[in-house]
Every structure is written in structure tokens, then in C-alpha cells.
Amino acid sequence: MDPTRAGISASATEGLNPDSLQSIIEDPEGNPFEIILPDDKIDIKDLADEAADLRSKYETCEQVYLWACRKLGCTPVTPFIRNINQELCNLDDYGLGERGTKALSVSLIINTSIIRLQLASNAIGGNGTYSICNMLKENCFITELVLDSNDLGSFGAECVSKMCEDNRSIKYLSLRNNDFQDQDAQILCDGIKGSLTLEYLDLSQNKFCETQAIGQLINQNESLKTLKLHWNMLRLDGMKSVISGLKENVSLKHIDLSWNGIESRHCGELADVLTTNNTLQQLNVNNNRIDPTGAMTLCRGLQNNESITHFHIKGNPIGEDGFNAIVSAIIYNTRNIIEHLEFSKIDFPAKETVELMKELSQMKKSSQSDHNFQFCC
Numbered sequence: 001m002d003p004t005r006a007g008i009s010a011s012a013t014e015g016l017n018p019d020s021l022q023s024i025i026e027d028p029e030g031n032p033f034e035i036i037l038p039d040d041k042i043d044i045k046d047l048a049d050e051a052a053d054l055r056s057k058y059e060t061c062e063q064v065y066l067w068a069c070r071k072l073g074c075t076p077v078t079p080f081i082r083n084i085n086q087e088l089c090n091l092d093d094y095g096l097g098e099r100g101t102k103a104l105s106v107s108l109i110i111n112t113s114i115i116r117l118q119l120a121s122n123a124i125g126g127n128g129t130y131s132i133c134n135m136l137k138e139n140c141f142i143t144e145l146v147l148d149s150n151d152l153g154s155f156g157a158e159c160v161s162k163m164c165e166d167n168r169s170i171k172y173l174s175l176r177n178n179d180f181q182d183q184d185a186q187i188l189c190d191g192i193k194g195s196l197t198l199e200y201l202d203l204s205q206n207k208f209c210e211t212q213a214i215g216q217l218i219n220q221n222e223s224l225k226t227l228k229l230h231w232n233m234l235r236l237d238g239m240k241s242v243i244s245g246l247k248e249n250v251s252l253k254h255i256d257l258s259w260n261g262i263e264s265r266h267c268g269e270l271a272d273v274l275t276t277n278n279t280l281q282q283l284n285v286n287n288n289r290i291d292p293t294g295a296m297t298l299c300r301g302l303q304n305n306e307s308i309t310h311f312h313i314k315g316n317p318i319g320e321d322g323f324n325a326i327v328s329a330i331i332y333n334t335r336n337i338i339e340h341l342e343f344s345k346i347d348f349p350a351k352e353t354v355e356l357m358k359e360l361s362q363m364k365k366s367s368q369s370d371h372n373f374q375f376c377c
Contacts, residue, residue, distance in 0.1 A: 044131040047071070047106050048138075065107035074099040085113045092120040092146075101128035105135035112141050120148035120174075126155030133163035136170065144172035148202075157184040161191025164198060174202040176228075182211040182238075189217040202228040204256070209233040215241025219248045226254040230284070235261025246273045246280065253279060258286035258312065264294030274301025274308065281307055286342065287315035295322030299329035306335045312342040314377070320346055320353055327356045331363060338373070345377035 042050075050071075051064050058064045061084050069076045077100065083089045096104065101124050108114065124132070129152050136142065152160070157180060164170070180188065185208050192198060193216065201224055208214060208229070215238075218227065234242060239262055246255070247269070262270070262285055273280070290298070295318040302311075313326065323343055330336050346353060357375060364373035 042072070044102055044105055044134045047102065048109055048134075051106050051109075061107045061111045064110065065103060068103035068106045069100075072099045072103050074103055077104075080104065083114070084111065087113065087115045088118075089114045089116065090118045091122065092118050094122060096122040096124065096128070098123075098125055098128045098131075102131040105131040108135050108142070109138045111139065114142060116144040116146075116172075117142050118146040119150070120146050120176075122150055124150040124152070124156075126153045126159065129156035129159045133159040136163050136167050140167075140169045143169055145170055146174040147178070148174055148176040150178060152178040152180070154184050154187065157187045161187050161189075164191040164195045168197055170195075171197055172200040173198060174200075175206075176202050177205040180206040180208065182207075182209055182213075185211040185213040189213040193217045193220045195221065196223055198223055200224075200226045203232070204228045205231040207233060208238065210236060210238040212237070212241045214238070215243075215245035218242060218245030218252065221249075222251050224252055227252060228256045229260065230256045230258040232260055235263070239266055240269065243269045243273060246277060249277065250279055254282040255280065256284040258284045258288070258315075260288055262288035262290055262294075264289075264291050264297065267294035267297040271298050271301035274298070274305045278307045282310040282312075283308060284310075284312040285316070286312045290316040290318055290322075292317075292319045292322035292325075294318070296325045299325050302326060302329040302336070303333045305333065306337065309337055309371075310340040310342075311338055312340075314342045314344050316344070318344075320350060324353055324356055327353075327360055331356070331360050339371045340374050340376060342376040 047068065051058065051068065054067070058067050062081055065080065065084075066076055074097070077091060077094050077096065079094070080089060080091060091104075094100075096119065101119070101122065108117075119132070122128070124147065128150070129147065132145075132147070136145075147156075147160075150156070152175070156178065160173075160175065164173075175188075180203070188203075190213075192201065198221075203214070209232070214229070214234075218224075229242070234257070239257075239260060242257070243266055246252070267290060270285075274283075290313065295313070295316070298313075302308075311326075316322075318326075323346065326341075326343075330338055330341070349357075361373060361375075
């Protein structure tokens with residue numbers, strides 16, 4: 001039978017397994033002319049139960065996916081079929097929408113190959129996130145999930161939170177640019193802070209501002225190693241809470257706080273973090289509001305730190321005096337292990353600045369470090 005007569009476009013079937021396609025075109029009763037009206041309102045749980053009942057007919061992930069697409073009235077995404085047995089499935093910018101995500105999710109329940117699932121910019125929304133998170137209750141093979149730029153909203157935040165509580169396989173989770181606000185932070189972090197497996201979390205490019213929830217997450221979670229918070233609006237109490245959480249955290253190795261609202265008032269507590277936290281290795285405070293006074297306050301921490309390898313302070317109005325103070329603090333600390341120092345370019349550096357930079361470079365060359373030290377503008 002011609003696939004187009006079964007409601008499946010020719011372009012959508014390109015590259016698909018003919019046997020799988022034929023099993024979808026033909027209905028269980030053997031009547032190829034029966035018209036099936038799409039049921040896009042069916043819950044993912046009911047759809048999964050129905051797929052399980054038909055498992056004897058639709059045995060493979062590909063067959064289940066094509067059946068679900070026909071059931072929901074959505075066009076199959078050919079790249080998913082092509083990558084269905086690969087470790088990486090990259091479907092960024094394919095316009096899946098809620099229905100396409102539901103069809104994808106019900107088929108992934110039985111998939112054992114895909115480890116990294118990328119679904120950025122697909123207009124998934126909260127309902128699509130609900131489908132993905134329900135699938136992850138059954139699928140224990142996917143360890144990396146990217147849901148950037150999908151307008152997840154508060155309902156999506158609630159679904160992700162519940163998923164993080166139940167799932168024990170996700171290690172990498174990216175939720176960039178989903179318009180999350182302070183009220184969503186509390187919902188998200190309540191679930192994430194109890195995770196025992198999540199190691200990488202990206203919450204950048206959202207609208208977090210004065211929430212205390214992220215600081216509580218940093219304080220209580222013991223599995224996260226990388227946390228990205230750049231391009232939010234964290235300032236005043238919100239940033240103070242994040243820094244307070246860093247004082248107690250014993251697992252984070254990399255935190256990105258760039259493009260937020262760190263001010264000189266926060267630098268005293270940040271210096272305490274640099275003094276007491278011996279696990280943090282990379283600290284990014286680029287493009288905040290740290291002035292020369294704040295930079296000099298940070299030096300108190302840099303003089304005693306023994307764990308930071310990458311320090312980024314570019315785009316802050318610290319001036320040449322602030323930069324010189326930072327370099328001097330690093331030189332003073334003979335136990336520092338800094339390999340990478342990023343700062344704003346100084347067009348016409350004073351003689352003192354040039355000499356300090358040479359002294360630090362020479363100090364690093366003479367050390368027995370396995371890595372080359374870098375100044376980066």
C-alpha cells in the first residue's frame with residue numbers, strides 16, 4: 001500500500017525500514033483503508049499502556065514510534081529513526097512540539113541504545129516535558145538530557161523536579177533559556193537537591209533574581225560537580241544565598257556566575273569561599289559589577305586558596321589596581337595551583353603591571369606543574 005494513503009507523507013518515510021513501515025500502515029484487522037483519527041489528547045501513560053498491549057505486533061522502538069506518530073497525528077522525524085540505535089540522538093531545532101515529543105517518549109521507553117538525548121528548541125512546553133519525564137521513569141539508559149529553549153514554564157519545572165527525585169541515571173541536565181523565574185527555582189531545586197547522580201546542571205539564561213532556592217541547592221546537594229548560572233539576574237540576596245551555599249558545598253568543582261549582579265558587597269563572603277572551600281577548581285565571575293575595592297577584597301581568599309585552577313574576572317570594572325592586587329595575591333600564595341587567569345585587557349599597562357605579570361609567569365614556569373599557565377584577555 002502507498003504510505004501516503006495511510007496518512008504518512010513520502011518525505012517522512014525516506015530512509016525508514018520498509019518492514020516497520022508496512023506494519024504501521026496495515027491495521028491489526030488487516031483493513032488498509034480504515035481511517036484512524038488522531039488522538040493527541042491521550043495521556044502518555046495511557047499511550048504507553050496501549051503500546052505495551054501491542055508489543056507482539058510492534059516489537060522494535062522504530063515500529064512503536066511510527067505507530068505512535070500515526071496515533072497522535074504527527075509526522076515522524078527521520079533523523080530519530082536513523083539514530084535510534086546510536087548513543088547520541090540530536091534532535092535540536094526539529095520542531096517536535098508536544099505531540100511529536102509524546103510519540104518520541106513512548107518509543108524511548110523500550111530503547112536501550114540512546115544515552116545522550118538532545119531536544120533543544122523544539123517548543124516542547126510543559127506538556128512535552130511531562131511526556132519526557134514519564135518516559136525517564138522507565139528508561140534507565142539515558143544519562144544526558146538537553147531541554148534548552150523549550151519554554152518549559154512552571155509545569156515543566158514541576159515535572160523535571162519530580163523526575164530528578166525518581167530517576168537514578170541522569171548525570172547531565174541542561175535547562176538553559178526556559179524563562180524560569182524565582183517561583184520556579186524553588187520547585188526545581190526541591191527535587192534536584194536530593195539527586196544522588198546528577199553531576200552537571202545548566203540553569204543559565206533564565207530569570208532567577210532574588211531566590212534563596214539555588215543557594216539551598218548548592219548547600220545540600222552532594223553530587224553536582226558543575227553548575228552553570230550565567231546570564232541570570234542573581235544579585236543582592238539571591239547572589240548572597242548562592243555564595244553562602246558555596247561555603248558549605250563539598251562537591252562542586254566548577255561554577256559559572258558570569259553576567260549576574262555580583263557587587264563589592266558580595267566579595268567578602270566570596271573571599272571566605274576561596275579560603276575555606278578546597279574542592280572548587282573553576283570560578284567564573286566575568287561581567288559582574290566588581291570594582292577595585294571588591295577585587296582587593298577577593299585577594300584575601302586568593303592568598304590562601306589551594307584548589308582554584310581557573311579564575312575568570314574579565315568584564316568587571318576592577319581597573320589596573322584591582323588586577324595588580326589579584327596578581328600579587330597569587331604570587332604571594334606559593335601553594336596556589338592557578339593555570340588560567342582571565343581578565344580585561346589593559347591597553348597601556350604600567351611598568352609595575354608588566355613586571356608583576358612577568359613575575360607570575362616565571363613563577364609558574366619554574367614550578368613543577370604539569371600544565372602551562374595562561375593569561376587570557
